[in-house]
Each structure stands twice: as structure tokens, then as C-alpha cells.
Amino acid sequence: MSTKGFNLADDHIPGEHVNEYLHSYVKEFELMRHMRLTTRVKSAVDEKSAGWTLTVVQHTGPNEKEYKIAASKLVIATGLTSEPLIPTLKREEAFGAPIYHSSQFAKAENGLGTFEKVALLGGAKFSWDIAYAYASAGIQVNWIIRKSGHGPCWMMPNRLTPLRVIPELLLQTRLITWLAPCIWDDGFSYIRNFFQQHWLGRKIVDTFFAKMQHATEKTNDYDGHVETAKLKPWDDVFFIGTNRGLLNYRNDFFELVRNGRIKVHIADITHLSKHEIHLSTGNSIQADVLICGTGWKDTPQLNFVTDKELGLPGHTATPMATQIERANAHIFQACPKLRNQPTQPQHESATAEDNTKKASPEPYRLYRFIVPPAFINSQTLAFAGAYRSPATTIIAQTQALWITSYLDSQILKCSTDASSERITYETILHTQFSKWRYSRGFGARFPELWFDCLPYVDLLLKDVGVRNERKGGWFRERFEPYLPGDYGGVVAEYLALRDGVW
Structure with missing residues (x-):
């Protein structure tokens, strides 16, 4: 991004500069031909191994045009902050x-x-x-x-x-x-x-x-x-x-x-x-x-039609109690500090302003915070950005690489144990960890990554098979912060690995 017109020392990048950068990015990588703007997805129908059929609506001025798209792969990249949560207030x-x-x-x-x-x-x-x-x-x-x-x-x-x-x-x-x-x-x-x-x-x-x-x-x-x-x-x-x-x-x-x-x-x-x-x-x-300033809805923004569990609030059955207990025991053994949870403040009962928030029967339960376990073998569905973290730049790039590798059928090849039982358990384990680690935040509802954002990136890169220690020296690896530039070359490394060059 060009810094012309603003001072980096001020810590504020004007919105118009970000917009200019995004336009130049689209032009540089010829992305416009892949985009359908002023368009929303009404529904996504699971066609099993064939992928998905999307019903979309395109807005052209006062008119709407509805049509369908056949997609062999579907990536939902709307994140957690796309639909505002506005309270219903009495009178x-x-x-x-x-x-x-x-x-x-x-x-x-x-x-x-x-x-x-x-x-x-x-x-x-x-x-x-x-x-x-x-x-x-x-x-x-x-x-x-x-x-x-x-x-x-x-x-x-x-x-x-x-x-x-x-x-x-x-x-x-x-x-x-x-x-x-x-x-x-x-x-x-x-x-x-x-x-x-x-x-x-x-x-x-x-x-x-x-x-x-x-x-x-x-x-x-x-x-x-x-x-x-x-x-x-x-x-x-x-x-x-x-x-x-x-x-x-x-x-x-x-x-x-x-x-x-x-x-x-x-x-x-x-x-x-x-x-x-x-x-x-x-x-x-x-x-x-x-x-x-009441936040965002953390439920799906489109209507999924499928008989499989999506790993989303309202679209996932509660895991067996034994699985939850096993995951909790693992977490408390590895992280004893999490056993001593803070006492929840005694607030007044919620008023009418909270009645738009419905208690979800289950939080996000996605493998690696990306793929519903029920879809891990079909390789037709993935979610990008279904988390909150200050390290979005690094995590977004890494999730994109992981999803690419997953849709290329490469992820499970890197695993020594790709069984559905292992995948289901790790999904529960990781989401339970978020619950206990950020219990006074939103960890019980969706993934939060704060002090653990770098280890999460390491986890994804190890799945893909590329190097996760990228600083190039003992001291730098331990004491220098990771920046986006440190991950330069991961795409080339992945392509070489996928094509058997290594």
C-alpha cells in the first residue's frame, strides 16, 4: 500500500487509501472477472459430492434478478461481522x-x-x-x-x-x-x-x-x-x-x-x-x-439446505457428554490455570433490549475453525474468517492457503491419522479450549485468538506441510515479532510440495 498522503506515525490509515489499495489489488491480480457485485446469496443447497447449488439475487437499481449457480466447491468468507445485531427495545x-x-x-x-x-x-x-x-x-x-x-x-x-x-x-x-x-x-x-x-x-x-x-x-x-x-x-x-x-x-x-x-x-x-x-x-x-454498538449476529447469513451438520450455531447437535468431558480433562491437564475460572458477575436480569440474542444450542464447531467435520471427506465446503483476532492479516493468508490445500485434497495426506473420530475429537477439543481460555469474552460462542494467534498459524502451516518457523535464526525466531512479510513464499512452497518438486 502506498503511504502517499498520510503519515504512518499517526497510526491512522485513511479509509480512501485502503479502498484505493483494494482496487489496485483487484486490478493487479485480475480478480474483477471473478466477482459478481451487488449480489446476495439466498440459499445454498447441498448436492452431495457434486457440490452446491446457490440461489442468488443480483440488484440492478430498483430491479432484482434471481438465478442459480452450480458450485463444486463453496467457501463462505463472510466472517463474523457481516450482519449487525440491533436490539429490540420496548416502545x-x-x-x-x-x-x-x-x-x-x-x-x-x-x-x-x-x-x-x-x-x-x-x-x-x-x-x-x-x-x-x-x-x-x-x-x-x-x-x-x-x-x-x-x-x-x-x-x-x-x-x-x-x-x-x-x-x-x-x-x-x-x-x-x-x-x-x-x-x-x-x-x-x-x-x-x-x-x-x-x-x-x-x-x-x-x-x-x-x-x-x-x-x-x-x-x-x-x-x-x-x-x-x-x-x-x-x-x-x-x-x-x-x-x-x-x-x-x-x-x-x-x-x-x-x-x-x-x-x-x-x-x-x-x-x-x-x-x-x-x-x-x-x-x-x-x-x-x-x-x-451492540455487536454482530454470529449465526449463518444464508439459508443452508443440507442433511449434514454444519458446525454452526443452530446447525449442530450437542456432542456426547463423554467427548466434552474428555476434551475438558485434556485442557485442564495441559493448562492448569484454566481450571480456576473467574466468577461471573451478578448482573441484573436482561431486559427487552437483549431479546434478539437467542442462546445457541451449540457454538461454532469447525475443524481447525474452518471445515465442518461432516464435510471433511467430501471437500466441498469451508469457512474463512469465522474467528476474531488482532492478527487477521496473517491468519487470513494462512487460512486461505489451508483451504486451498484442503480443496486440493492435500490436507489429509499430511496427517498420520485422518480418521473421522480424530477429526471430531480435535474439533471439540479446540472449541472447548476457546470456551475456557476466553470464558469472559466470546470463546464459548466462536473462536477467539489472542495470545494464541501465532501457534494457530503454526498449526495450519504444519497441516499444509510448509515451514512454520520462518524467521531464519535462533534469536529472531524467539524474540522478533512475526509480520506478514515473514510468510512470503508459502504459496510457492505449497505448490512445490503439491506437485512433488520437493
Whole structure:
């Protein structure tokens, strides 16, 4: 990506530059001829070994054209953030003001709009961004963080340690990954076992995470003011997963809270009336708009028609209790710290605003977080991006290579045990690990990859058969962060392996 027109030191890449880069990428690799834009998939019918029949609708202005596509292979790459989750609020028809999802922020009102009183619902990073945008422009923000939810997310400094290291790079450094529990073998299990199972190693790990949490709390000075104290996270930093963000703002965010430009309310919404939001505390808020930073639906975005289990919420039967027990025992033996789960905060019961969230009978149960076990042998279906991680660039590239190898019928050739029993068990094991590792995040619903993103990449590369240790030296391999450039050449290595050149 060209850096012309913006300063990398500012940490912010303008959206138009990202868009220009994507257009140039499409042109460079002649991808446009493979694309069908302004098109959505209504359904996908499983045709067994023949693949899938897709019913799609193409929008051309006010008109729609429906047709079918026969696909021998189907990759769903819509990820977990493609369909907004908008709460249903009691008496919302009486509100008489706009209500929209935070994903519509950039276009809903052509910028910040003409609002004088903004109400914001949700405690995740995007809500912090919207609160900052309005408050720094001099607009009053009433920020509602649900008492029945996860609370305010952890917000870290955008540079860590006296060396001012970018946080993401620490997560992609092997030394740091050893300090976190992980059940995937990256070739360094003997070191990780010391940190996770030996009393001295566990003491080092506990000290590391305690220092991390204390340093963040001290830097943000939550307890220095009665209002900023409301933004202090409710959960231990160790167990939260991706429910965190960076304080990458030009000015002090917390000063906007201290001076009252941002007013924080820890409460649920009971109902709405004309330009008024009523809270479970008994207070009410006047508002010209309500913006819902309430996340995304984690259920499938299209209608699958198949008699096989898809490994998706609502499309998978509950595994046998013995399989769950076996997986849990494996996890707690390898990662003893995960036995001591945090106590769930005692919140008020959820109100009407949560009634769009239905408890899924099962979380995502995909082999390697990619393929439903029931489809592993047919090799007709894969999911890309069905996870959350700060290392998306590296993981997306690696998942793409893994899926290519899988659809080329190469993955199982690299395995010493490709039995359906082994694949089913590993699927349960890995998804149960996510549940216990990020129990105060979303690990029980879908994969979260934070301190374990690099070992996950190692796992996929080992499946494919290419080198996973790519830094080119003992010291660099252990103490330098992995960057996208370190994975240059993996495609050529895979092609050579597939074609028998090695």
C-alpha cells in the first residue's frame, strides 16, 4: 500500500487509501472477472459430492434478478461481522428519533449530523470511537453500558513498555505466546509446558498478566474520578479475549468523561418514549439519536439446505457428554490455570433490549475453525474468517492457503491419522479450549485468538506441510515479532510440495 498522503506515525490509515489499495489489488491480480457485485446469496443447497447449488439475487437499481449457480466447491468468507445485531427495545416506535447500528455511523447521518444530544448503547471499542468523535466535536454524549452485558472493554495504550512497542507485535512474538495457555503444538511445547505446568513458570505467568492489568489501570487512572471509574473493566484481562481496544485518539479520551462531555450510565434500557430513553436505574435520558454498538449476529447469513451438520450455531447437535468431558480433562491437564475460572458477575436480569440474542444450542464447531467435520471427506465446503483476532492479516493468508490445500485434497495426506473420530475429537477439543481460555469474552460462542494467534498459524502451516518457523535464526525466531512479510513464499512452497518438486 502506498503511504502517499498520510503519515504512518499517526497510526491512522485513511479509509480512501485502503479502498484505493483494494482496487489496485483487484486490478493487479485480475480478480474483477471473478466477482459478481451487488449480489446476495439466498440459499445454498447441498448436492452431495457434486457440490452446491446457490440461489442468488443480483440488484440492478430498483430491479432484482434471481438465478442459480452450480458450485463444486463453496467457501463462505463472510466472517463474523457481516450482519449487525440491533436490539429490540420496548416502545421504540414512540421514540420519534433515529435508531441505528454503529456500523452505519459513517453514512447514516452524513458525518456527525446535526444532533445536540447523542445516546450511545454498548461498551465495545467502536462505541468508544463514536463517543470520542461526538464529544470531541462539542456534542453531548450519554453513553449507556448495559448492566446485563459484558461491561466496558479493556482499553490499552497504543504503545507498550518503555520501548513503545505496538501491542499487536507482542502477540506475534513467540516469547509472549509461551506465557499464555495453548493446546496447539508449535514446536515449543517443552517451553510452554514449563510456564503452564511448573510452579515457577506459573508464578512468572501470573506476575506477567497481573503487571499488564495493573499497568493499564494505572495509566488510565480509572479510580481518579467518579465518572472514569464507571469505565473500569469488570473482568480479569487474562480471560477476556478480543473484547479490548487501543487508545489511539489524538487527545485524552478520559478528559472528555471527567469534564462531563461524555456521561456514562451503567444500566439497561427498560423502554423508550418520545426522544427519551428510560433506564433500569430509574433515570431517563433526552436524546436526538440512539446509536447501538451492540455487536454482530454470529449465526449463518444464508439459508443452508443440507442433511449434514454444519458446525454452526443452530446447525449442530450437542456432542456426547463423554467427548466434552474428555476434551475438558485434556485442557485442564495441559493448562492448569484454566481450571480456576473467574466468577461471573451478578448482573441484573436482561431486559427487552437483549431479546434478539437467542442462546445457541451449540457454538461454532469447525475443524481447525474452518471445515465442518461432516464435510471433511467430501471437500466441498469451508469457512474463512469465522474467528476474531488482532492478527487477521496473517491468519487470513494462512487460512486461505489451508483451504486451498484442503480443496486440493492435500490436507489429509499430511496427517498420520485422518480418521473421522480424530477429526471430531480435535474439533471439540479446540472449541472447548476457546470456551475456557476466553470464558469472559466470546470463546464459548466462536473462536477467539489472542495470545494464541501465532501457534494457530503454526498449526495450519504444519497441516499444509510448509515451514512454520520462518524467521531464519535462533534469536529472531524467539524474540522478533512475526509480520506478514515473514510468510512470503508459502504459496510457492505449497505448490512445490503439491506437485512433488520437493
